[in-house]
Amino acid sequence: MGATLDSYFLGNTYENPFMNASGVHCMTVDELNELRSSRAGAYVTKSATLVEREGNPKPRYHSTSFGSINSMGLPNRGFDYYLSYVIAQQGEAGKKNAPFLSVAGMSLEDNLKILGAIQESDFQGVTELNLSCPNVPGKPQIGYDFEMTEMVLGKVFSFFRKPLGVKLPPYFDFAHFDIMAEILNKYPLSFVNCINSIGNGLYVDLENEITVLKPKNGFGGIGGDYVKPTALANVRAFYTRLNPGIKIIGTGGIKSGQDAFEHLLCGATMLQVGTALYERGVSIFETLERELREIMEKKGYTSIDEFRGKLKSL
Template sequence: MTEFIGFIGDIKFHPPIMNASGVLCTTEEDLQAVLESRAGACVTKTMTLEPREGNPKPRCFWTQDFSVNSMGIPNKGVEYYVEAARRLKKYQKPMIASMAGLQKEEYFLLSEKLEKSDFHAIEVNLSCPNLEGKEIFAYDFQLAKEVLYQLRKRISKPMGVKLPPYSSRYHIQEIAKILLEVSVDFVSLSNSFPLGTAILSEKEETAILPNGGIGGLGGKAFRPIVLGQILLFQRHFKGQIPIIGVGGIEKGVHLYEHLLAGASLFQIGTALLREGPFLFQKILEEANHIFQQKGLSSYRDKCGKVKAPSPKDQKE
């Protein structure tokens, strides 16, 4: 069998596959369902200091090809998840707390509560695209740097960052420099593309209500963008920061694509929303079949090993 164990610092993920924050993670029962599945870890809903109802419904729409959502960070507040983690630690699987502040000071208050909790790692969400009138933190490099430096001083647990997609190589270069300087322990790539929509032609209306029908695009249609993000970031990281690939993984072959691009851990979002926690077992079986076909002793042998095609004569 191919070794399929991932690491963030000293934390072992066996297997290195889990839910993405936002799917099957809002309640303690959701997290329990993930922990009782073949997933190797769970990630909470992005939590804030106080509970939030989120944006008005309809705020999420999905098909076989994509999802669009403008949830507005509905969650039960940090105290709820701290208590849930205390009870869920019995499963002896890593639990990652996803957190976001509506103001930068809230990140610091959240970090104090989570530092003392039973969570094994903290994912700092700098990428929420669905708060009306709010800019995405990770697009303001100076602000992102300031927040991360302050959090690094406060957090001794493994600390990672969830980023939005970037459309400029220069922007990727600049934020990668910051992440290396701060010495984050992992990076999740990536949150949904922030300016998507779905239009229901028969009704002649958008599929979701908030933000004028605009939301984050995820799922299968988003996968090529995520693979590009992973590929570019891993060239800057050079193996120094583990990448969690999150975007469009529905089958084992999609996990393998993320692996080749440079991800060593994997999160499932839209497909999990459609198919439920049994999907972890299906993806694992398919991925292991690929690993065995390739004759791998460890899946890490293929991490970041995607190659350029051979040049060929092009006939006009």
């Protein structure tokens, strides 16, 4: 019997742990339907703001030798567009459960209004609240303001009763892992997603001596190979600090079965693919599935749970 990639997340069983990262191949219904028809185990909508946004001026994405840099500015079709879609997918026969719904209000008031609408709606699936939006000019990241994070979660869980997780920015200091974990453990979160892109990198076009992005004077979020060590560190740090009931979604630098295995070994339950999906399209999920299974079978594992979180230290 070969290895199974079955993944158990919040009471649902997925054929494999792979998903798109919110922001990649999930803007329109057509793109979401392509994800639904792909080999991805699950999928998530574009982070929705209360009203539709065009996003930042172009060029706002650039491929690099080791990944990507972007300053998208949350372009999306608006909350109602995505809520209607995820409700329509509920209960539909097939291999996937309803898609995850990602939301990112431009203010605390917007977040509370959006989550209030979800709470009152027929949507029974998983919601991701994006606390890490580094590419909106003039807007700080909630996830780097610990007092604000605690205030937001306190207000949200005063009324929100459905499955909810948060997407976090990367942290770089043990003290910050400790502080954020202490805050997150106070609330009935379903998961944390580690990590969003590393904010405010800069990439230079040497030939023309100019930045490659137009918004924010060229500053943008870094993704791809660059960020995998940071992503693995954040997955591991929160896996070892959070209550067992809070699952981890690993995001950052996943483009091969080895990358996936490492995220799972560090403690992730589901895995999101961003830069590699943008560059290679939905066919990447079939490749990731095959490569992860090959590694597991070579190592003698028949299920992910046999090695998840069991990273050894020297």
